[in-house]
Amino acid sequence: xxxxxxxxxxxxxxxxxxxxxxxxxxxxxxxxxxxxxxxxxxxxxxxxxxxxxxxxxxxxxxxxxxxxxxxxxxxxxxxxxxxxxxxxxxxxxxxxxxxxxxxxxxxxxxxxxxxxxxxxxxxxxxxxxxxxxxxxxxxxxxxxxxxx
Amino acid sequence: xxxxxxxxxxxxxxxxxxxxxxxxxxxxxxxxxxxxxxxxxxxxxxxxxxxxxxxxxxxxxxxxxxxxxxxxxxxxxxxxxxxxxxxxxxxxxxxxxxxxxxxxxxxxxxxxxxxxxxxxxxxxxxxxxxxxxxxxxxxxxxxxxxxxxxxxxxxxxxxxxxxxxxxxxxxxxxxxxxxxxxxxxxxxxxxxxxxxxxxxxxxxxxxxxxxxxxxxxxxxxxxxxxxxxxxxxxxxxxxxxxxxxxxxxxxxxxxxxxxxxxxxxxxxxxxxxxxxxxxxxxxxxxxxxxxxxxxxxxxxxxxxxxxxxxxxxxxxxxxxxxxxxxxxxxxxxxxxxxx
Amino acid sequence: xxxxxxxxxxxxxxxxxxxxxxxxxxxxxxxxxxxxxxxxxxxxxxxxxxxxxxxxxxxxxxxxxxxxxxxxxxxxxxxxxxxxxxxxxxxxxxxxxxxxxxxxxxxxxxxxxxxxxxxxxxxxxxxxxxxxxxxxxxxxxxxxxxxxxxxxxxxxxxxxxxxxxxxxxxxxxxxxxxxxxxxxxxxxxxxxxxxxxxxxxxxxxxxxxxxxxxxxxxxxxxxxxxxxxxxxxxxxxxxxxxxxxxxxxxxxxxxxxxxxxxxxxxxxxxxxxxxxxxxxxxxxxxxxxxxxxxxxxxxxxxxxxxxxxxxxxxxxxxxxxxx
Numbered sequence: 001x002x003x004x005x006x007x008x009x010x011x012x013x014x015x016x017x018x019x020x021x022x023x024x025x026x027x028x029x030x031x032x033x034x035x036x037x038x039x040x041x042x043x044x045x046x047x048x049x050x051x052x053x054x055x056x057x058x059x060x061x062x063x064x065x066x067x068x069x070x071x072x073x074x075x076x077x078x079x080x081x082x083x084x085x086x087x088x089x090x091x092x093x094x095x096x097x098x099x100x101x102x103x104x105x106x107x108x109x110x111x112x113x114x115x116x117x118x119x120x121x122x123x124x125x126x127x128x129x130x131x132x133x134x135x136x137x138x139x140x141x142x143x144x145x146x147x148x
Numbered sequence: 149x150x151x152x153x154x155x156x157x158x159x160x161x162x163x164x165x166x167x168x169x170x171x172x173x174x175x176x177x178x179x180x181x182x183x184x185x186x187x188x189x190x191x192x193x194x195x196x197x198x199x200x201x202x203x204x205x206x207x208x209x210x211x212x213x214x215x216x217x218x219x220x221x222x223x224x225x226x227x228x229x230x231x232x233x234x235x236x237x238x239x240x241x242x243x244x245x246x247x248x249x250x251x252x253x254x255x256x257x258x259x260x261x262x263x264x265x266x267x268x269x270x271x272x273x274x275x276x277x278x279x280x281x282x283x284x285x286x287x288x289x290x291x292x293x294x295x296x297x298x299x300x301x302x303x304x305x306x307x308x309x310x311x312x313x314x315x316x317x318x319x320x321x322x323x324x325x326x327x328x329x330x331x332x333x334x335x336x337x338x339x340x341x342x343x344x345x346x347x348x349x350x351x352x353x354x355x356x357x358x359x360x361x362x363x364x365x366x367x368x369x370x371x372x373x374x375x376x377x378x379x380x381x382x383x384x385x386x387x388x389x390x391x392x393x394x395x396x397x398x399x400x401x402x403x404x405x406x407x408x409x410x411x412x413x414x415x416x417x418x419x420x421x422x423x424x425x426x427x428x429x430x431x432x433x434x435x436x437x438x439x440x441x442x443x444x445x446x447x448x449x450x451x452x453x454x455x456x457x458x459x460x461x462x463x464x465x466x467x468x469x470x471x472x473x474x475x476x477x478x479x480x481x482x483x484x485x486x487x
Numbered sequence: 488x489x490x491x492x493x494x495x496x497x498x499x500x501x502x503x504x505x506x507x508x509x510x511x512x513x514x515x516x517x518x519x520x521x522x523x524x525x526x527x528x529x530x531x532x533x534x535x536x537x538x539x540x541x542x543x544x545x546x547x548x549x550x551x552x553x554x555x556x557x558x559x560x561x562x563x564x565x566x567x568x569x570x571x572x573x574x575x576x577x578x579x580x581x582x583x584x585x586x587x588x589x590x591x592x593x594x595x596x597x598x599x600x601x602x603x604x605x606x607x608x609x610x611x612x613x614x615x616x617x618x619x620x621x622x623x624x625x626x627x628x629x630x631x632x633x634x635x636x637x638x639x640x641x642x643x644x645x646x647x648x649x650x651x652x653x654x655x656x657x658x659x660x661x662x663x664x665x666x667x668x669x670x671x672x673x674x675x676x677x678x679x680x681x682x683x684x685x686x687x688x689x690x691x692x693x694x695x696x697x698x699x700x701x702x703x704x705x706x707x708x709x710x711x712x713x714x715x716x717x718x719x720x721x722x723x724x725x726x727x728x729x730x731x732x733x734x735x736x737x738x739x740x741x742x743x744x745x746x747x748x749x750x751x752x753x754x755x756x757x758x759x760x761x762x763x764x765x766x767x768x769x770x771x772x773x774x775x776x777x778x779x780x781x782x783x784x785x786x787x788x789x790x791x792x793x794x795x796x797x798x799x800x801x802x803x804x805x806x807x808x809x810x
Contacts, residue, residue, distance in 0.1 A: 084794035101682025109801035142728035178758040179603035210725040382522040384700035415723035472754030474519035
């Protein structure tokens, strides 16, 4: 496994956040002035189960070094059962990516509620560091989309 | 004829590769062979033919045509064409060698395709005569002699030596570039080997297949034949036949948004696909039957009609072995002929 | 068995129970069998064949055939019946319009394995007591039967027909197969080794789409890869990303619905072991969500359409296998 202590490398992290819980949680960490890295680009979705495996792959294709999915805690989904499907879907997808040799630490699912501003910031910090250690995404990258 | 001993083949390849990029058929670990860029130590495959044909070198599966960059309302057009490097393709069989003649008719006729021409000018085709044809071979049907292949320079294997025969200036230039490794040889054993191979060709199951019932004049008769329904029934429309075929040449042009600009590229397309020739109103070839018919009518009727009787097939037999449901041009020819 | 099948098919055609028969048609050589529809007794007598090379899964053709007027007779091997059940469950076929006769399964032979031995110029193949006698233009060759068996047949999971209207031959059993062995082997490699393995395999892909088109689970009328609006309608693999993407997405789309019939790997012209991707999903589903065999029945819900409140978290991926 690559261990990259290069502090200059700024990974690009894409975070899919569900509108009702995790996006609100992100908002809360902002109003509480809790810092999390600017590397994280948030994409708001109505529910975490809106995220199609194609989105995750496309994020990697367009230059993301890590992708994280945030949603409501299981049992608390705004749409009742969306995040249960997310959990199954993403478990299988991440297992498949691991099977193909894509580093495990590049993907994650985290349940963050609207009141967990601190948890959101802490998760983003931790995830960014984990991806920074891995270095740039070379295994699932599209050379045509690489920054010149 | 000039020759080199087979034991010195690696030296020969090293010498060629020192001056230009060399590609030759190499065995893969799953049993098939494919063209690979030569690196010292590689051995040439003994397989009859590669899975992908040699057309890849002149007409690659994907090729960037032009790039665009947008700044507000300004579009910058970037020409990405590069002069190709000189290269040699070694070990091309007679069928694939003939396919270049067919592709030239399409790409080098007016207006000339500059991408294809660039590669064709820089590529030297060194062919290898066949000694053990397979049951799926029927190049003879299209007037190809596997024991004397075309190409820029032909090679012949008599078991111990490889003989070289240049067919044109480019081929002669190639032979001259390696002449220090070649010596005069006795071609008598070679003549025997060629006779044997020709005798085998006569005994192949498809030896009697002939093109006499095909050509431009059969257009209406075959187009309206009721045999197409049965033939196209199990066709999956997958496109494998078109991708392994050395003469299929249809392509699509697509734009890809990289996020930082647009890359316009061309890629192989297949007339078997449901979106081939799809236009604003839909696809004029509504079902698989029309698409299936199109492919074979093109090879057996339309192409010869437009190209002085030259057929769009070289009898390599790849569609016979690679089609997932074993449909192929031979079955089509036999069904159409059979009244 | 071939004779008995032809006779029974002729009977059913004769008495009007069925209007057409799906089976396999003889080709030019001993091994190039084409699936075909037969409508008359003459066609059956002339071309119908059932032998060691009739490995093709004909259940996908039933999507089209069962929507035509009149019943269609389908001869299905045990693995094919799973595909039919899955298609029935998804309402892709009109089961009432199909008359299924269950026939014995394989093992069927792989001509590529015979040719990989350097045997060429093949004019005939005979099975004599599990030794293959192959007639070629260059002389006779022999080979043990078991060395030429298709990979999918070597790891057969079931000889039991899960749906039929009539059975020819005996009722078979579900088998203990070794089908997850290679998957496990890969899981125990390091991440870099796995990456290298899949790069070397998937770089051969020519995007011919044979795997997608032959798969009974892929019956979408407008596939996402043919739809310019999906953003992933690449026709050719322009680079390594696109090679990976097609296979990941396709395996994902059939996850939980794949019956492991093995056709995808059999038809791949470049011999890419695609079944490993699908089996990985099946193995994961079995271990995370309980043993599930797609096509074993027509009522259970596919694992990706279901959930339980105490499913495992996605972080379980970090705790399994080797990094």
